[in-house]
Amino acid sequence: MRGRKGGAPELGRWEHEVSDRGVSFEWEMRSGLLRDRLERGDRLPGLVPDGFPRTLVQAEALDDLMNELGRPVDVVFDLQVPDRQQLLDRLLKRAAEENRSDDTPDGIHRRLELYERETAPLVEYYRSTRGNVVGIHADRAIEDVFHEIAESLDQVQARA
Numbered sequence: 001m002r003g004r005k006g007g008a009p010e011l012g013r014w015e016h017e018v019s020d021r022g023v024s025f026e027w028e029m030r031s032g033l034l035r036d037r038l039e040r041g042d043r044l045p046g047l048v049p050d051g052f053p054r055t056l057v058q059a060e061a062l063d064d065l066m067n068e069l070g071r072p073v074d075v076v077f078d079l080q081v082p083d084r085q086q087l088l089d090r091l092l093k094r095a096a097e098e099n100r101s102d103d104t105p106d107g108i109h110r111r112l113e114l115y116e117r118e119t120a121p122l123v124e125y126y127r128s129t130r131g132n133v134v135g136i137h138a139d140r141a142i143e144d145v146f147h148e149i150a151e152s153l154d155q156v157q158a159r160a
Helices: 009-020 025-038 056-069 084-098 105-119 121-129 142-159
Strands: 076-080 133-137
Touching: 025 056, 056 121, 076 121, 076 142, 084 105, 105 121, 121 133, 133 142
Parallel strands: 076 133
Antiparallel strands: none
């Protein structure tokens, strides 16, 4: 007998228990990876989890994990692209360049709606609980966005 995700029955039971606690199975998997990475002991100053957390429940669980490990969430980047058509065009270009079947116009619109409903409120959550949100004008060239993020990370590291 297989679990719900195609694994062993124990994995399916574990996933169900995780869901019953109000935390997604995806979060439990990610938190394990984050914990392993941060406990590795290789003395790298940290990591940037791209596109994570995505919900308030995940943000609170991440806070708990980071507090448990004695590690702060130093900075949160708010990548801002006010022109939705530009964002749609970029994602469609990515779909073509990277052969991504999930980047269809309908799929992108659904993800943007989900972002507005579940992820966008995290900006205020981090702003009000940590004051560590850095707005990044992500409607510029990729190299410019990367440079601004790298500069912000350098400033955070210099303060540490």
